[in-house]
Amino acid sequence: xxxxxxxxxxxxxxxxxxxxxxxxxxxxxxxxxxxxxxxxxxxxxxxxxxxxxxxxxxxxxxxxxxxxxxxxxxxxxxxxxxxxxxxxxxxxxxxxxxxxxxxxxxxxxxxxxxxxxxxxxxxxxxxxxxxxxxxxxxxxxxxxxxxxxxxxxxxxxxxxxxxxxxxxxxxxxxxxxxxxxxxxxxxxxxxxxxxxxxxxxxxxxxxxxxxxxxxxxxxxxxxxxxxxxxxxxxxxxxxxxxxxxxxxxxxxxxxxxxxxxxxxxxxxxxxxxxxxxxx
Ligand code: PAF
Numbered sequence: 001x002x003x004x005x006x007x008x009x010x011x012x013x014x015x016x017x018x019x020x021x022x023x024x025x026x027x028x029x030x031x032x033x034x035x036x037x038x039x040x041x042x043x044x045x046x047x048x049x050x051x052x053x054x055x056x057x058x059x060x061x062x063x064x065x066x067x068x069x070x071x072x073x074x075x076x077x078x079x080x081x082x083x084x085x086x087x088x089x090x091x092x093x094x095x096x097x098x099x100x101x102x103x104x105x106x107x108x109x110x111x112x113x114x115x116x117x118x119x120x121x122x123x124x125x126x127x128x129x130x131x132x133x134x135x136x137x138x139x140x141x142x143x144x145x146x147x148x149x150x151x152x153x154x155x156x157x158x159x160x161x162x163x164x165x166x167x168x169x170x171x172x173x174x175x176x177x178x179x180x181x182x183x184x185x186x187x188x189x190x191x192x193x194x195x196x197x198x199x200x201x202x203x204x205x206x207x208x209x210x211x212x213x214x215x216x217x218x219x220x221x222x223x224x225x226x227x228x229x230x231x232x233x234x235x236x237x238x239x240x241x242x243x244x245x246x247x248x249x250x251x252x253x254x255x256x257x258x259x260x261x262x263x264x265x266x267x268x269x270x271x272x273x274x275x276x277x278x279x
Contacts (some may be wrong), residue, residue, distance in 0.1 A: 001081065001084050002080050002083050002084045002087060002088055002089070002090065002091050003089075003090050003091070004076070004080055004090075004092075004093050004200075005031045005090050005091070005093070006092075006093060006094055006095060006098065007094065007098055007117060008094070008098060008139045009251060011053070011090070011092050011137075011140065012137060012141070013143075014089075015051075015053070015140060015141050016141075018050070018051045018089075019117055019141065019180065023049075023050035024048070024050050024051070024143050024144065025049060025050070025051045025052075025053065025140070025143050025144070026045035026046075026048060026051070026052050026053070026143065026144045026145070026146060027045075027048030027053045027054075027055060027136065027137070027140045027142035027144070027145050027146070027169075028041045028042050028045050028052065028053070028054045028055070028088070028145075028146045029055045029057075029132075029133060029136050029146075029147070030054060030055060030056055030079075031056065031057065031058045031059060031072065031143065031187070032056040032057075032058060032073070032074060032075060032076060032079050032091060032093075032187075033072070033073040033075050033079070033187035034056075034072070034075075034078075034082050034083070034187075035177075035185045035186070035187060035189075036177050036185055037148055037150060037177040037184075037185035037186070038054075038148075039082060039083075039086060039211075040174060040175075040177050041146040041147070041148060041174050042054055042083060042086045042088050042146075043086055043145055044172065044174050045088075045144065045146045045172075046086055046087070048144065048172070049144060051089045052086070052088040052089050052090075053088065053089065053090050053091075053092055053142060054083050054088045054090075054091050054092070054093045054212045055091075055093070055094075055136050055140065056076060056079055056091055056092070056093040056200060057092075057093065057094055057099060057132065057136075058072050058074060058175070059099075059128055059129070059132040060096060060128075061100070061124075061127070061128030061131055061132060062124075062126075062127075062128030062129045063125075063128070063133065064122050064123060064124050064125055069268075070157065071172060072187075073187060073190075074136065076093055079091070084166055088147075092139070092140065094139075099107050099132065104162050106131065106135045107127055107131055107171075108127065108130040108131040108161065109127045110126060110127075110130045110157050110160050110161050110164070111124075112160065112249065113153070113156045113157055113160050113248075113249060113250050114126035114130070114153070114157045114160075116128075116245070116250050116251070117153055117241060117243065117245070117250060117263055117265070118153050118265070118274070121240055121241070122267050124236075126153075126154070126157050127200070128163050129154055129157060129158075130157060130158075132163065133158055134161065134167070134270045137162075137167055137169050142169055142171055143168075143169060143170065144169065144170045145158070145162075145169050145170070145171050145175055145179070146172050146174060146225075147171060147172070147174070148173075148174055149173050149174060149175055149176050149276070150162065150176040150177075150184050150185070150186065150274070150275070150276075151274070152247075152261055152263060152276040153219060153250055153263065155171070155173045156248065156249075156250060158171055159171050159173075176275075176276075177247040178204070179201075181200075181201035181204075182201045182206065182208070183197075183200045183201050183203070183204060184273075184274075184275045186274075188271050188272065188273065189271075189273075191269070191270075191271045192268065192269050192271055193269050195269075196268050196269035196271070199234050199235060199236075199268065200268055200273065202230060202231055202234035202236070203231055203236070203264060203266055203268075203273060203275055204275055204277075205230070206226075206227040206228075206230040206231050206242070206244070206264075207218045207227055207242065207262050207264055207275060207276075207277055209223075209226070209227065209230070210223040210226060210227040210242070210262060210276055210278060211223075211262055211278075211279045213226070214244070214256075215279070218275065220244050220254060224242050224243065224244060224262075226253045227242050227262075227264075228242050230233035231264075231266055235268075236266050236267060236268045237257065237266075237267040237268060237269070237270065238266065238267040239264075239265075239266050240266060240267070240272075241263070241264065241265055241276060242262070242263075242264040242266075243262070243263055243264075244260055244261070244262050245261055245262075245263060246258055246260060246261075246279060247259040247260055247261040247278065250263075256279075259278065260266050260278070260279040261276050261277070261278055261279065262276060262277055262278075263275075263276040264276065
């Protein structure tokens, strides 16, 4: 079974020895409740680095809803067993006091890219992410950090953070892993009812159709409207947004010559689902 380390001091001792031996160290930051999407990040890190750390920390600072934080699944033993099969070298699973000790006052806030979409819907969320990711890079001293494209905006925020603060870590963005019907893997999917789960693929179908239609010459506005209608018609509770944005800045973009991304956040069965694809 992969060793679980809980303190920065214990982690540092290992990482410093690895780095002294010239090993390339990769980190896969997670909040646990691991699924194949996370494991694909760990496998990619395994293939590219001599040493792999997976962090498991349910970060209270990135939850803007206390109920969501309380309900977040905590499955450390099962997660460690899955990671043993990759295998990773160490699981870093610190208690909250190790990450945010008494007297902790720093907040890392990334401007621009963190403001629209998720930033607008979940105030404070990306400050929480940026703060903990900065800490995780400092604690693990990893050379490379692996993040999923499923959280496209988060990936852009982390890249901006690393650029702005000259952090000595290379960010690797990895493809979204999908269920057979196209639903993006997420720890939240288990909260869907069987009926909701059966319909959830409609989100991916709708944005894929819209992207295809836009490439074929349909107007952005019409394609996005039809995607939202398809999702509503399938009985989803709510469409928060389905938007076409510049892939890097996340600002509105009607320039098809630039890389663009369609991003969506919707509610189904009381569960918030997000997804995105290139256009
Ligand atoms: O994507 C996540 O699971 C989290 O936002 C992260 C990057 C582990 C920070 O808590």
